[in-house]
Amino acid sequence: MYSEKINNILKKLGIEIGDKIIVEKNGKEYKGILMPRTFYNPEILVLKLENGYNIGIAWDENIKIKLVSKFEKPCKKPEEKAECKNENAISILLTGGTIASKVDYRTGGVTPIMDANELIGAIPEIKDISEIKSRVIMQVFSENMNFDCYEKMIKEIEKEIKQGCEGIIIAHGTDTMHYSSAAISFAFQNLGIPLIFVGAQRSSDRGSSDAAINLISACIFAKHSNVSGVFVCMHESISDYTCAIHLGTRVRKLHTSRRDAFKTVNAKPVARVFWREKKIEWIEKDCVKEKNKERELKIYPKFERKVALIKIHPGFNPELIEFLLEKGYKGIVLEGTGLGHAPDYTFDAIKQACEQAIVCMTSQCIFGRINMKVYSTGRDLLKFGVIPCEMLPEVAFIKLSWALGNFTEQEAKEIMQKNIAGEIVERIL
Amino acid sequence: MYSEKINNILKKLGIEIGDKIIVEKNGKEYKGILMPRTFYNPEILVLKLENGYNIGIAWDENIKIKLVSKFEKPCKKPEEKAECKNENAISILLTGGTIASKVDYRTGGVTPIMDANELIGAIPEIKDISEIKSRVIMQVFSENMNFDCYEKMIKEIEKEIKQGCEGIIIAHGTDTMHYSSAAISFAFQNLGIPLIFVGAQRSSDRGSSDAAINLISACIFAKHSNVSGVFVCMHESISDYTCAIHLGTRVRKLHTSRRDAFKTVNAKPVARVFWREKKIEWIEKDCVKEKNKERELKIYPKFERKVALIKIHPGFNPELIEFLLEKGYKGIVLEGTGLGHAPDYTFDAIKQACEQAIVCMTSQCIFGRINMKVYSTGRDLLKFGVIPCEMLPEVAFIKLSWALGNFTEQEAKEIMQKNIAGEIVERIL
Numbered sequence: 001m002y003s004e005k006i007n008n009i010l011k012k013l014g015i016e017i018g019d020k021i022i023v024e025k026n027g028k029e030y031k032g033i034l035m036p037r038t039f040y041n042p043e044i045l046v047l048k049l050e051n052g053y054n055i056g057i058a059w060d061e062n063i064k065i066k067l068v069s070k071f072e073k074p075c076k077k078p079e080e081k082a083e084c085k086n087e088n089a090i091s092i093l094l095t096g097g098t099i100a101s102k103v104d105y106r107t108g109g110v111t112p113i114m115d116a117n118e119l120i121g122a123i124p125e126i127k128d129i130s131e132i133k134s135r136v137i138m139q140v141f142s143e144n145m146n147f148d149c150y151e152k153m154i155k156e157i158e159k160e161i162k163q164g165c166e167g168i169i170i171a172h173g174t175d176t177m178h179y180s181s182a183a184i185s186f187a188f189q190n191l192g193i194p195l196i197f198v199g200a201q202r203s204s205d206r207g208s209s210d211a212a213i214n215l216i217s218a219c220i221f222a223k224h225s226n227v228s229g230v231f232v233c234m235h236e237s238i239s240d241y242t243c244a245i246h247l248g249t250r251v252r253k254l255h256t257s258r259r260d261a262f263k264t265v266n267a268k269p270v271a272r273v274f275w276r277e278k279k280i281e282w283i284e285k286d287c288v289k290e291k292n293k294e295r296e297l298k299i300y301p302k303f304e305r306k307v308a309l310i311k312i313h314p315g316f317n318p319e320l321i322e323f324l325l326e327k328g329y330k331g332i333v334l335e336g337t338g339l340g341h342a343p344d345y346t347f348d349a350i351k352q353a354c355e356q357a358i359v360c361m362t363s364q365c366i367f368g369r370i371n372m373k374v375y376s377t378g379r380d381l382l383k384f385g386v387i388p389c390e391m392l393p394e395v396a397f398i399k400l401s402w403a404l405g406n407f408t409e410q411e412a413k414e415i416m417q418k419n420i421a422g423e424i425v426e427r428i429l
Numbered sequence: 430m431y432s433e434k435i436n437n438i439l440k441k442l443g444i445e446i447g448d449k450i451i452v453e454k455n456g457k458e459y460k461g462i463l464m465p466r467t468f469y470n471p472e473i474l475v476l477k478l479e480n481g482y483n484i485g486i487a488w489d490e491n492i493k494i495k496l497v498s499k500f501e502k503p504c505k506k507p508e509e510k511a512e513c514k515n516e517n518a519i520s521i522l523l524t525g526g527t528i529a530s531k532v533d534y535r536t537g538g539v540t541p542i543m544d545a546n547e548l549i550g551a552i553p554e555i556k557d558i559s560e561i562k563s564r565v566i567m568q569v570f571s572e573n574m575n576f577d578c579y580e581k582m583i584k585e586i587e588k589e590i591k592q593g594c595e596g597i598i599i600a601h602g603t604d605t606m607h608y609s610s611a612a613i614s615f616a617f618q619n620l621g622i623p624l625i626f627v628g629a630q631r632s633s634d635r636g637s638s639d640a641a642i643n644l645i646s647a648c649i650f651a652k653h654s655n656v657s658g659v660f661v662c663m664h665e666s667i668s669d670y671t672c673a674i675h676l677g678t679r680v681r682k683l684h685t686s687r688r689d690a691f692k693t694v695n696a697k698p699v700a701r702v703f704w705r706e707k708k709i710e711w712i713e714k715d716c717v718k719e720k721n722k723e724r725e726l727k728i729y730p731k732f733e734r735k736v737a738l739i740k741i742h743p744g745f746n747p748e749l750i751e752f753l754l755e756k757g758y759k760g761i762v763l764e765g766t767g768l769g770h771a772p773d774y775t776f777d778a779i780k781q782a783c784e785q786a787i788v789c790m791t792s793q794c795i796f797g798r799i800n801m802k803v804y805s806t807g808r809d810l811l812k813f814g815v816i817p818c819e820m821l822p823e824v825a826f827i828k829l830s831w832a833l834g835n836f837t838e839q840e841a842k843e844i845m846q847k848n849i850a851g852e853i854v855e856r857i858l
Binding site for chain 1: 575751
C-alpha cells in the first residue's frame with residue numbers, strides 16, 4: 001500500500017484502487033487506473049494508462065489528483081447465460097495457469113476465472129468472434145500437470161466434442177503446455193475439429209500481458225481456419241501484431257519469459273493469425289487435415305506412468321538406468337548428445353534396459369535429425385535395440401507413455417518409429 | 430568399391446583411388462580426385478572437385494578417363510620438426526573427434542591425426558598464420574568425455590602454458606565440447622592467453638567439411654585477437670564466410686548436424702573471424718580480458734564426481750532424487766520447467782536434497798532468465814535452499830562439480846551465485 005500521507009489524501013478525494021483518475025504533475029496530465037503500489041518506495045503512484053502500460057509517478061507536494069470515474073466491476077452478469085449448448089460455439093476449457101486468471105483491481109490480486117461470463121468479462125472481444133461456452137475443468141499450475149491431468153483433460157474434451165462445437169480452446173499454463181499438447185495430439189486420432197492450446201507468459205495485471213491477444217487469436221483460428229488437429233497458439237514475435245499457430249507435436253517452450261517463447265522446432269509454424277484483421281495466413285498447411293465434424297473420432301486415452309526422460313551428460317551415472325529398471329519402468333527416453341549418443345561405459349546398462357523396457361534415443365541439441373548410423377558407438381546402441389526417435393525429447397517421452405498405455409509392447413515399439421501426429425518432420429528445416 | 434568392369438578399366442589406365450583424373454562425359458570435362466565409391470550403385474564414379482565438393486558421375490560406355498597425376502601423400506615430412514619450442518607458436522592439442530582425423534584417400538577410411546606434421550599436412554594453411562606445435566593428448570570421442578578427461582586436459586594445458594605459446598587450440602569432438610569448454614573456463618582463472626576449442630560437424634572426407642575453416646579461424650583468433658580467455662570457434666552460419674567465437678561458458682550445441690550448430694545463448698558471440706581476409710570483427714568484447722602472458726595463472730583442477738544433472742518433466746519420479754542422495758551425491762542440478770519450477774509432489778525430496786547436498790535450479794527452456802520469485806511454488810523452492818542459477822543447465826552442472834571439487838560446501842554455494850567466468854549474462858538478449 002501507499003504511504004499513510006498519500007492514503008489520507010486519496011481517502012479525502014474518495015479515490016480507491018481501481019478508480020480512473022487524472023494525475024497532474026509539472027504541467028502534464030496522466031489519465032489512467034490507480035493500481036496497487038508495486039514500487040519499493042511507497043510514495044510512487046502507479047497508474048495503468050489507457051494503452052495498457054503502467055507508469056510510476058513520484059509523489060511531490062504540487063501533484064494534483066482528480067477522480068474521473070469510480071471502479072466498475074468488469075464482469076457484468078449478462079442477461080442470458082453464456083454456458084450455451086450451441087453447436088456453432090467455441091468451447092473454452094480452463095485448466096489453470098496465468099491465462100485463466102483475472103486481476104482484481106481492488107486488491108491487486110490475481111484470481112482464477114471461474115466461468116464463461118467472467119472470461120467474456122475479462123476479454124470481451126472474443127464474443128464478437130463466436131458464441132463462447134466455457135468452464136473450468138481443473139485448476140492446476142502447469143508445472144504440476146501429470147498423466148492424471150492428461151487423462152482427465154481427455155475425458156472433458158471428449159464430452160465437449162460429443163456435445164458439439166466449432167473448436168475447443170484449452171487455456172493452460174505455459175511451463176509444460178507443449179507436453180500437454182503432445183499428449184492430446186496422440187490421444188485424439190481422426191479428429192474432426194481444431195483443439196487449440198493457449199497460454200500467457202505475462203499475467204493480465206501487466207501492461208505487456210499476452211493473455212488477451214493469444215486467446216483472441218485462438219478463437220479466430222478455431223472459428224475460421226476450417227482445419228482439424230491439435231495446435232498451440234502464442235505470440236509469434238515480441239510484437240503484438242500476430243500469433244503463431246504451432247502443431248501440437250512440433251512445439252517447445254524455448255524462452256523462460258518472452259511472449260514468443262513457443263517455437264516450432266525443425267519446421268515452420270502452421271499459420272499466423274493477424275488478430276486485429278481477423279485474418280489467417282497459412283505457412284505450412286500440408287501437416288493439417290480439413291475440418292470435418294462427421295469424422296469418426298478414435299480416442300486412446302491412457303498413459304503408462306512407468307516412463308522416464310533421462311538427460312545424458314559427461315559423468316552420467318548408469319546406475320540411474322538400473323534403478324529405473326528395478327522400479328519396473330517400461331519405457332526410458334534418453335536425451336543423448338549430438339546425433340544420439342551416450343558414453344560407452346553406460347552401454348551395459350542400456351543393453352540391459354533394452355531387454356526389459358523400450359529405450360528411445362533423442363537429442364539434447366533439440367534442433368536437427370537423430371542419426372545413430374554415423375559413428376560406431378551409435379550403431380552399437382542400435383544393435384542393443386535402442387529406437388532412434390526423430391522428434392523432440394519431450395514429445396518422445398509423452399508418445400512412449402501413450403504408446404505403452406494403449407498398446408502392447410511390440411506395437412509400442414513400432415508406433416515409436418511411425419509418424420502418428422506430425423511429430424516426425426519429413427523435410428527438416 | 431566400384432563394379433568389376435570399372436575396376437578393370439581403371440586398372441588398365443593405371444588409375445587408383447586418390448589419383449587426380451579428368452572424366453569426360455557428354456562433351457563436359459570434370460577434373461578432380463577419384464574417391465572411393467559412396468553410392469549404392471557401383472557404376473557411379475565419385476570425384477572430389479577442386480572446390481571441395483564431391484560429385485557422382487554415372488558410368489556409360491562413352492565416358493573417357495585420363496590420369497592427370499598420381500596420388501601424393503599429403504603429409505610430407507618437413508625438414509625441421511614441427512614440434513617446436515617457440516614461444517610465439519600456437520599449440521594445438523588434439524583430444525579426438527572428427528576435427529582430429531584425416532582421410533586416407535587410398536582406403537577412404539578416417540584415421541586420427543597423430544602429430545603436428547600430419548596436421549599441417551592435412552590443413553597446410555595454418556602454417557601461414559603462425560608457427561604451429563601440436564600433439565595428441567588423448568583420443569576420446571566427445572560423448573565419452575568425463576571428469577577424468579577434464580583433469581587430464583587441464584594438466585596438459587598447464588604444461589603447454591608453462592612452456593610458452595601464443596595461444597592453445599583444443600581440437601575436440603562436438604557432442605560435449607560445450608561441457609568441456611565450461612570445465613576449462615572454470616579451471617583456469619586469471620588466464621593470460623586464449624584457449625580455443627574447435628570441432629568439426631562434418632568429417633574431412635565430405636565436401637562440406639568444416640574442419641579446415643574452423644581450425645584456420647581458431648588459429649587466426651589465437652594469433653591476432655590479443656585477448657585471453659576460453660572460447661569455442663565454429664561456423665557462424667551455414668555459409669563458409671565466417672566463424673563465430675563464443676565465450677566458453679555461454680555456448681551450447683543447438684543442432685545435431687548443421688555446421689553452425691554452436692550458438693551463444695542469451696548474449697551475442699564475442700567475435701567473428703573472416704578467415705579468408707584473416708580479419709577479426711568484435712561483437713561483444715566487454716566479457717573478455719586483454720592478453721597478458723605475465724598474468725599469474727591460478728588453476729583449480731578438480732571436479733567432484735558425485736554431481737548429477739536431472740531433467741524435470743510431467744510425471745517425474747522424485748525417487749530419482751532420493752536415489753542420488755542414498756548414493757552420497759553432493760550436488761544436483763535440476764533442469765526445471767519455465768522460470769525454474771518443479772512439480773509440487775517433488776518438494777519433499779527436493780527439501781531433503783537441500784539438507785544433504787547443493788541443489789541448483791536451471792531451466793529446460795534454455796533461453797531466458799531464471800526467476801523463482803514470480804510464483805509461490807518457486808518461492809517455496811527458494812526457502813528450501815534451492816539455488817537459482819542464471820546459466821545454461823550444462824554449465825551449471827559443470828560449475829557445481831568444479832566448485833565442490835575445489836572448495837568447501839559453503840564456498841561452493843556462494844560460488845554458484847557469483848559470476849566466475851562470464852557464465853552469468855548481465856544484460857540478457
